[in-house]
Amino acid sequence: xxxxxxxxxxxxxxxxxxxxxxxxxxxxxxxxxxxxxxxxxxxxxxxxxxxxxxxxxxxxxxxxxxxxxxxxxxxxxx
Amino acid sequence: xxxxxxxxxxxxxxxxxxxxxxxxxxxxxxxxxxxxxxxxxxxxxxxxxxxxxxxxxxxxxxxxxxxxxxxxxxxxxxxxxxxxxxxxxxxxxxxxxxxxxxxxxxxxxxxxxxxxxxxxxxxxxxxxxxxxxxxxxxxxxxxxxxxxxxxxx
Numbered sequence: 001x002x003x004x005x006x007x008x009x010x011x012x013x014x015x016x017x018x019x020x021x022x023x024x025x026x027x028x029x030x031x032x033x034x035x036x037x038x039x040x041x042x043x044x045x046x047x048x049x050x051x052x053x054x055x056x057x058x059x060x061x062x063x064x065x066x067x068x069x070x071x072x073x074x075x076x077x078x
Numbered sequence: 079x080x081x082x083x084x085x086x087x088x089x090x091x092x093x094x095x096x097x098x099x100x101x102x103x104x105x106x107x108x109x110x111x112x113x114x115x116x117x118x119x120x121x122x123x124x125x126x127x128x129x130x131x132x133x134x135x136x137x138x139x140x141x142x143x144x145x146x147x148x149x150x151x152x153x154x155x156x157x158x159x160x161x162x163x164x165x166x167x168x169x170x171x172x173x174x175x176x177x178x179x180x181x182x183x184x185x186x187x188x189x190x191x192x193x194x195x196x197x198x199x200x201x202x203x204x205x206x207x208x209x210x211x212x213x214x215x216x217x218x219x220x221x222x223x224x225x226x227x228x229x230x231x
Contacts, residue, residue, distance in 0.1 A: 004182075007225035009164050013217055014191055021184065022230065029166055033090045036163040036171045040179060040226020042124040046093040046112055047229055048102055053111055055093055062231055068109045073089035 007039035091121035099132035156199040175224025192222030
């Protein structure tokens, strides 16, 4: 069964639907970025041509992923 | 050029890229391990784009729409104020979410995390989904939340 990595704040009714199609894996919240996006998979992972590129500080290490060059961090203003 | 961490660049958008067909959409901030084909101004590229086919999308960013249209991609632009973001404790943030983060597309299904009736652009979105033969899945009565989409592995 395919796995789906998704923000741990997802609501139960949404998980129940997605469980029909995926093994749902909740992505823990990170302290490295601001709280609103701290569980967002699209901040820590990219999917390009079915390959996963993950940030070096992604919460979960995904098998067969390619490690990105730079850690994600909070946006710091100039 | 190597990106410097936490100095002048928004370091939380490095991996926030999307792919439409065989074209990778990113920004000048994208991590050097990824080579975008189309550059847009918006660093939160993936957040701002819901891909609906190998040549179409819905976007909440006007510049993205313009750049994609230059590349003959059918981009529906919507201005949407009713997508919400959550704080760590699950309560609502005052920040506004984006369409890419509030949706997940798989197996011809277009999942909106919440009720499409809560969105100002219900009709535009529905028409676009019909155009591309996507089945809408939404959750009645719920506010629409941006979870950062999801990664299928």
